[in-house]
Amino acid sequence: SSGQPVVLVRHDSKKQGSPLAPGQSGNDLKSGIDGPHDLFVTKTVNSAFYGTPDLDAWLKQEDINAITICGIMTNFCCETTARMGGNLGYDVTFVLDATATFDKTDMDGEVIPADQIARTTAANLNGEFATVRSTAAVLGS
Structure with missing residues (x-):
């Protein structure tokens, strides 16, 4: 509604069995994200x-x-795009609470909770590749 351009991005994985491959449910845009762009x-x-x-x-x-x-x-596509955007000279805002990630298991078999992964991504990006903000801060509410 602000009149800013909107770019939608979809990951069409070529990996066999990937949930992000075309035709798989993970490839579908989330409801509400598939609007005007x-x-x-x-x-x-x-x-x-x-x-x-x-x-x-x-x-x-x-x-x-x-x-x-x-x-x-958060820690894959969003972070990689933010890093590249920063390296290409764009002023990048990374809206942390408007991203999502999942628990990951490290190489020792320990589970790293999603919120810790997100906080680490924010710490890695903020001030170097992007400015990390909340949705409320971006919307001015």
């Missing part, structure tokens, strides 16, 4: 900057120098 990017790797059409070229064509990132997964 200015660009739709499909990708097969973690970064939206390695998708089709070329996100970087489109942003430059539209004279856009700032991006706001939300989505799934």
Whole structure:
């Protein structure tokens, strides 16, 4: 409703058996996310900057120098896109509570809770690749 351009990104995995492969339920956009948009990017790797059409070229064509990132997964696609955006010179806002991740098991078999993974991603990104903010802060509420 702010008039800002919206880019939707979908991960179309090429990995055999991946829940993100086309035709699998994990490939579907979440309800409410599939609305009006200015660009739709499909990708097969973690970064939206390695998708089709070329996100970087489109942003430059539209004279856009700032991006706001939300989505799934905090520590994979969202973080990778934020890092690349920062490296490409964009002013990146990473909306932590508008991303989601899941528990992960480390190499010793210990479970790392999703909230700890998200906090670590935020600490890694903030001030280096992006400014990490909350939804309320971004919306000014």
